[in-house]
Amino acid sequence: MKKTLSKLAINGGAPVLKHPLKVPYLIGKKEIAVVNKLLKEGPLSDFIGAPGKFFLGGKHVRSLEAAFVKKFKVKHAVSFNSATTALHGAIVALGIGPGDEVIVPPYTMSATPMAVLMNGAVPIFADILPGTFCLDAKSVEKAITKRTKAIFVANLFGQTADFGALLPLAKKYKLKIIEDNAQAAGALWRGRPAGTIGDIGVFSFNVHKTIQSGEGGVLVTDNKHYALRAQLCRNHGENLAGVYPEAGLLVGSNYRMTELTAALCEVQLSRLEYLTKKRRALVAYLGKSLKGMKGIIVPPVSKENYHVYYVYPLTVDEKKLGISRDTLVDAMTAEGHPMSKGYLEPLYLLPIFQKKQAFNATHFPFDYRGMKQNYKKGICPVTERLYEKEFTFTMLCQHPRTKKDIGSFVRALKKVLAHKNELQ
DSSP: OTTTTSOOGGGTOOOSOSSOOOOOOOOOHHHHHHHHHHHHHOOSOOOOSSSSTTTTOOHHHHHHHHHHHHHHTOSEEEEESSHHHHHHHHHHHTTOOTTOEEEEOSSSOTHHHHHHHHTTOEEEEOOBOTTTOSBOHHHHHHHOOTTEEEEEEEOGGGSOOOHHHHHHHHHHHTOEEEEEOTTOTTOEETTEETTSSSSEEEEEOSTTSSSOOSSOEEEEESOHHHHHHHHHHHBTGGGGTTTOGGGOOOOOOBOOOOHHHHHHHHHHHTTHHHHHHHHHHHHHHHHHHHTTOTTEEOOOOOTTEEOOOSSEEEEEOHHHHSSOHHHHHHHHHHTTOOOOSSSSOOGGGSHHHHTTOSSTTOOTTTTGGGOOOOOOTTSSHHHHHIIIIIEEEEOOOOTTOOHHHHHHHHHHHHHHHHTGGGTO
């Protein structure tokens, strides 16, 4: 209690946590063994950008893709060197290009709308729900035009979007759904794995994710045609136009995953349930510890969803809290427990959208054939309110952190709130 009520660190007192928590690193003996073996025996990559045996990669790439097919009960899995390139592969797979619009969330990684722009199509932003932080179907419907071809759904922070509303909407307007599932590997919606609910799903394995291989991504789909176009996009597909005429023409690139990355990622994939269980246990403990704290709102989770908590999202009611969100975050950071001031800035406020310039000094594709978009501040009020005043998160609930670490966070929060009059 004395520690809880001592002088705030931001005002010169001793912090609750004197030494920063170590960044979780979850590469174990199995991962090291498989990589060492591959380094000794090779090859490090086994792709060739031409027709033949190695157009689809080497044994570890194929093994990882087969593991994804089995794990997530899909018909096709296509590996990429990042989730960002896989998102672009999804746009290419669907044949989306100049003159087309794709509805995207404004509260996500910039890679989501950039994948649309990269193929000459235009992102149209719809607002999000304050509880899930994912797309609001009502806002999506208002954004649909005759040019709309798809809805890009980001399953943010570890749980899925409201597919109960989004799937009927897509069916009504004959739109495709791409799931940016970078943050929700292992999540479920009505028992179905996140990433497999739409027409195409994309998974990520960079250093922040539950399963990680440095970089890397996998695209999954049940559609053979989409899978083929994704494979062509990944590996210089223009060279194979005569081999796969049914795929149509496209420009490919080198989006190929290395054998090293694939081997490492497959071991990590086998640990997904274990790592998720550890996260959820810490989240449950933190959620109970936060009960009764006025102004601190824990994330609501629908009964239809199984949340895997990429981060632990919180919202702040500044009136009930008695201080601003930013003041709270600054004080918590001083106590040794950094939190975020919002998530990312609403993406339509980035200069690329404000100036409508993506390719040098031109305004393509924003002005293609008389296209018009509204990227003004205020178009997504829920997103803006969350970013500016209400939303914060902590990455505390990552294995191998413990209940002791959670206890330290809660003590810091109680300390800050006990001294909030000094911060007003």
